Amino acid sequence: MRRRALTWGGGIVAVAAAAGLGWHFAAVGLDRADKLASVIGAFVGLTALGVAVYGALSGGGPGGRPGPGQHVGRTRVGGSVTQVRGVAGSVRTGGASAPPVPAQAPGGPVPVPESGGQSVDGSRVSGDVTQVEGVGGDADLGPATRRDPGDGDAP
Known part of the structure; x- marks a missing residue:
């Protein structure tokens, strides 16, 4: 049951994010929105890199130490x-x-x-x-x- 709720919650967040991006593109213009998206994308990429390094060092996944x-x-x-x-x-x-x-x-x-x-x-x-x-x-x-x-x- 919890997995289903998380799946629905993730879908709702994704739809809301897409709607928010569409509104933002229309409100500030495509050029300014593109610049902001580049900065946000860089921070998301750095965060993902940090999470990947943590996962690799903790050994909690396949090939690592048993959970x-x-x-x-x-x-x-x-x-x-x-x-x-x-x-x-x-x-x-x-x-x-x-x-x-x-x-x-x-x-x-x-x-x-x-x-x-x-x-x-x-x-x-x-x-x-x-x-x-x-x-x-x-x-x-x-x-x-x-x-x-x-x-x-x-x-």
Whole structure:
């Protein structure tokens, strides 16, 4: 819901900015408006450069340090839990059909992992719990599936 509101808000701001620019061009003339737009554009460009440098140095994006941790707490999972993060290569996951749903998960406070950690606490999980971090190459986390290369359906 929040994403939809932000999208609509951004669209409204863009339409208002376009309308304001049209009014400004008409009010002060194209030559003066062009000069002002050049100055504003220079400041916007410098601000964007600063934000890009900050993002690159903080490592919060793809290829950087992992962001906040992944946490599953006080839940009932009728299958498996797989947490994968910090992948620089390709990952293939898969598994068998889900086992029956476990009994009610215990209540109470559950500690949240440190920033960058992975945890499954206070939960009842019927299947496997797989946690993978920092994969630099291929990782196949599912069951082995073999095909006969002679059947014409090679992977």
